[in-house]
Amino acid sequence: MQIEYRWGNGNTETLRKDAVELAALAPDVIVATGGATTTYVLQATHTVPIVFVIVPDPVGSGFVKSLSRPGGNATGFMQFEYSLSGKWLELLKQIAPNVTRAAVLWDPSVPAGIGQYAVIQSVAPALGTDVFPIKSTNTGDMERDIADSAQTANGGLIVTANPSTVFHREQIAALAARHGLPAVYSARDFVGSGGLASYSADFLDQYRRAADYVDRILKGEKPADLPVQAPTRYELVINLKTAKAMGLTVPETLLARADEVIE
Numbered sequence: 001m002q003i004e005y006r007w008g009n010g011n012t013e014t015l016r017k018d019a020v021e022l023a024a025l026a027p028d029v030i031v032a033t034g035g036a037t038t039t040y041v042l043q044a045t046h047t048v049p050i051v052f053v054i055v056p057d058p059v060g061s062g063f064v065k066s067l068s069r070p071g072g073n074a075t076g077f078m079q080f081e082y083s084l085s086g087k088w089l090e091l092l093k094q095i096a097p098n099v100t101r102a103a104v105l106w107d108p109s110v111p112a113g114i115g116q117y118a119v120i121q122s123v124a125p126a127l128g129t130d131v132f133p134i135k136s137t138n139t140g141d142m143e144r145d146i147a148d149s150a151q152t153a154n155g156g157l158i159v160t161a162n163p164s165t166v167f168h169r170e171q172i173a174a175l176a177a178r179h180g181l182p183a184v185y186s187a188r189d190f191v192g193s194g195g196l197a198s199y200s201a202d203f204l205d206q207y208r209r210a211a212d213y214v215d216r217i218l219k220g221e222k223p224a225d226l227p228v229q230a231p232t233r234y235e236l237v238i239n240l241k242t243a244k245a246m247g248l249t250v251p252e253t254l255l256a257r258a259d260e261v262i263e
Helices: 010-024 035-044 085-097 112-121 139-150 163-167 169-178 189-190 204-220 240-245 252-257
Strands: 028-034 050-055 073-076 101-106 132-134 155-159 183-185 199-202 234-237 260-262
Touching: 010 028, 010 035, 010 132, 010 199, 010 260, 035 050, 035 073, 073 204, 085 112, 085 155, 085 183, 085 199, 085 234, 085 252, 101 139, 101 163, 101 260, 112 132, 112 199, 112 204, 132 139, 139 155, 139 169, 155 163, 163 169, 169 189, 183 189, 189 199, 189 234, 189 260
Parallel strands: 028 050, 050 073, 101 132, 101 155, 155 183, 183 199, 234 260
Antiparallel strands: 199 234
């Protein structure tokens, strides 16, 4: 087996170019990570089988006709169901109960950004919290807006899932720590970079399951007939060192539920 790979580093032009290059090689299958990558790969080929992973909204993004019957040349694994987004605010309130106003770092230019923010908005009143958006697409504006949010009494931060936040995760985690802003993230990588806490699907598990789909496609099955699958495993990660630096006491009940605690 010969494997060709490309790494876009969060740059849309690089992703687009790499997708065209890989499609031109006419491989037996392409594995695509994330919604942006999947978009460009599907634009580059309508015939090469594609298995995507960590995609928030494959139907809303137009990648497949339905979850049960994808219908085209792509199938794969969802990043999460939108209802998960509400749990980020719940988690933030559990760790920092004094938070009454939370900034939401999002990308409004993609369907997944709109969906995540809508769910967070819907649960906010019941949790006694006001939420407001911050765009993640401009790093200069993002830095200023996070700093401004930190000046608000009882402020907090939720970092949604999109390529720009993942690419700038170390910068975002450092900004939240510098300003003492309690923050909950959409992936464990943020917590490894010093972020406070995350709740997300087990993405390594998605790649393992994607390998099974690749195997089935190489043996003759069609993406159109392989259902898109939702996550089956989720993980809660808490950085206790960051919590202590912010003067936060994480409830023992929450620590007992955590899949990983960084001390």
